Amino acid sequence: MDRAIGSIAILGGGTAGWMAAAVLAQVLRGTGTTITLVESAEIPTVGVGEATIPPIVDFLRLLEIDQGQFMAATEGSFKLGIRFDDWRVLGERYWHPFGTFGPSVDRRPFHHMWHRLRAAGEDPRVEAYSLATALGDAGRMAFADGQGQGPLGGMRHALHFDAGLVARFLRTYSEQRGVRRLERRVEGATLKDDGFVEALVLEGGERLAADLFIDCSGFRGVLIEGALKTGYEGWSAFLPCDRAVAGLTVRDANPPPFTQAAARPAGWRWRIPLRHRTGNGYVYSSAHVSDDEALADLEREAGKLLTEPRxxxxxxxxxKAFWNRNVIALGLASGFIEPLESTSIHFVTSGLMKLLDHFPDKDFDAANIADYNAALVAEYEAARDFIVLHYQPTRRDEPFWRERAAAALPPDLAERLALYRGTGRIPHRPTELFTELSWFYVLEGMGVRPAAYDPLVGLSNLSQVREGLSGWRRRVAEIVQAAPAHDAALDLVAGRRRPAA
Ligand SMILES: Cc1cc2nc3c(=O)[nH]c(=O)nc-3n(C[C@H](O)[C@H](O)[C@H](O)COP(=O)(O)OP(=O)(O)OC[C@H]3O[C@@H](n4cnc5c(N)ncnc54)[C@H](O)[C@@H]3O)c2cc1C
Known part of the structure; x- marks a missing residue:
């Protein structure tokens, strides 16, 4: 008997639903597996102006989508990292940039040498060693040259885009590859005797049966929670922000090639430059500020919203499980970490890549499902700890921030902090999303200083090292000087003229 999955039903047509449809349509092409996506126009998607991280470029490559065409269709812009304003104290800022940071010295990553330079009385600057930071500060854009070890060789970028337009783009892509779309409200699901989902129950009573169900129904989790009662593990003790108010303002003349995340009295505000508009939002704790105050704060900082605030x-x-029986939850149906490091859309991609690595047959092997869940849980929890780190070392003096500084940390994060404070070392597990370098930027930016540095770095000849470093800094400055402004780079890549402001 054929045990292969013959039919897949995706519930939800937000970013997650259409990303899932596109990947499955591309990978299962020609296999005869049917893919149906059900969405309801009555239930809005979350999609706002959104920021991503560099693996989005790999996602487009997997789908054989031209980046320029995608950016033109989604009002996209480039992102070289995130600039954090006012997080430790008012008036200070730091960067979490993408790409290479300084040259490796005697095969040790440069951030170890950073601590040695400081111990030797120097005051190194991130923008001198991170090309992405220097370009971001200058409002310019450059691309990796594929030429080995220099500052350009390790350049990486991500994208900002209008998530509603992304869903539309991927819908066309998926429908062209045979995905069937149903515009219907799903009322619930029927279960088989073993508790597996048998069929979606559509409005009017019609049923849609499938072998495998992908729940992309957003926060509701219509299948993973509504039908299967999987359970949810809340993290509000670590991350108390529970609301966001969002809206669009006018575009910047030269949109900055980075996301801005500015700390506010009861949370933080994002600014995401798109090609046609600017996406803004205030992520806040409703225990510390009302919705009206949050909106007033957002408009004071970002300007009058052009759209109805959401x-x-x-x-x-x-x-508690991302994959339960024959239901896999992706996107907001699977969970949510506040969007400070743009992880949410990435976790859709990551869930999909892991699904391909664990693609089931109709037996739905329990160990296979457990392995999928364990891998994603580890990735989610490490990302959560990374986000918590952004808050903890603060010296801000509002009640929200004093509580963050005093709050208990997840045990893994407490251990990482202790190790860093003592030795300058940052443990990194290969499956984690954020690298040692990402952790370094936030630790450094938040003023956490280790007591010691890697003893092997202490053996390097400092005057030779300084020569290499001045060459690196010169090269960074030359590249920035020659790079086009971000909006000129956008025109070039998207192959079209700039819209009027
Ligand atoms: C404030 C905020 C800011 C964010 N910023 C970022 C960011 O900068 N970067 C990032 O990576 N991510 C960000 N995210 C997360 C990102 O928006 C989501 O991960 C992404 O849009 C995927 O959403 P989704 O498709 O899972 O859910 P949704 O957008 O909610 O879509 C749900 C879909 O399910 C359908 N549906 C639901 N119930 C039914 C039903 N009963 N019958 C039929 N259809 C149904 C709806 O019609 C809709 O199509 C942010 C999220 C929030 C809340």
Whole structure:
């Protein structure tokens, strides 16, 4: 008997639903597996102006989508990293940039040498060694040259885009590859005797049966929670922000090639430059500020919103299982970590890549499902700890921030901090999303200083090292000087003229 999955039903047509449809359509092409996506126009998607991280470029490559065409269709812009304003104290800023940071010295990553330079009385600057930071500060854009070890060789970028337009783009892509779309409200699901989902129950009573169900129904989790009662692990003790107010303002003349995340009295504000508009939002703790005050704060900082403000409510956390029986939750149905490091869309990609690595047959092997869940749980929890780190070392003096500085940390994060404070070392597990370097930028930016540095770095000849470093700094300055402004780079890549402001 054929045990292969013959039919897949995707519930939800937001970013997650259409990303899933596109990947499955591309990978299962020619296999005869049918893919049906059900969405309801009555239930809005969350999609706002959104920021991503560099693996989005690999996602487009997997789908054989031209980046320029994608950016033109989604009002996309480039992102070289995130600039954090006012997080430790008012008036200070730091960067979490993408790409290479300084040259490796005697095969040790440069951030170890950073600590030695400081111990030798120097005051090194991130923008001198991170090309992405220097370009971001200058409002310019450059691309990796594929030429080995220099500052350009290790350049990486991500994208900002209008998530509603992304869903539309991927819908066309998926429908062209045979995905069937149903515009219907799903009322619930029927279960088989073993508790597996048998069929979606559509409005009017019609049923849609499938072998495998992908739940992309957003925070509701219509299948993973509504039908299967999987359970949710909330993280509000670590991440108390539970609301966001969001809206669009006018575009910047030269949109900065980075996301801005500015700390505010009861949370933080994002600014995401798109090609046609600027996406803005204030992520806040409703225990510390009202919706009206949050909106007033957002408009004071970002300018008058052109669109009706949207208040979104959420509880940071994750489903107890992302894959339960024959239902896999992706996107907001699977969980949510506040969007400070743009992880949410990435976790859709990551869930999909892991699904391909664990693609089931109709037996739905329990160990296979457990392995999928364990891999994603580890990735989610390490990302959560990384986000918590952004808050903890603060010296801000509002009640929200004093509570963050005093809050208990997840045990893994407490251990990492202790190790860093003592030795300058940052443990990194290969499956983690954020590298040692990402952790370094936030630790450094938040003023956490280690007591010692890697003893092997202490053996390097400092005057030779200084020569190499001045060559690196010169090269960074030359590249920035020659690079086009971000909006000129956008025109070039998207192959079109700039819209009027
Ligand atoms: C404030 C905020 C800011 C964010 N910023 C970022 C960011 O900068 N970067 C990032 O990576 N991510 C960000 N995210 C997360 C990102 O928006 C989501 O991960 C992404 O849009 C995927 O959403 P989704 O498709 O899972 O859910 P949704 O967008 O909610 O879509 C749900 C879909 O399910 C359908 N549906 C639901 N119930 C039914 C039903 N009963 N019948 C039929 N259809 C149904 C709806 O019609 C809709 O199509 C942010 C999220 C929030 C809340």
């Amino acid at each position: 208040v979104l409510k959420f509880t940071g956390g994750r489903r």
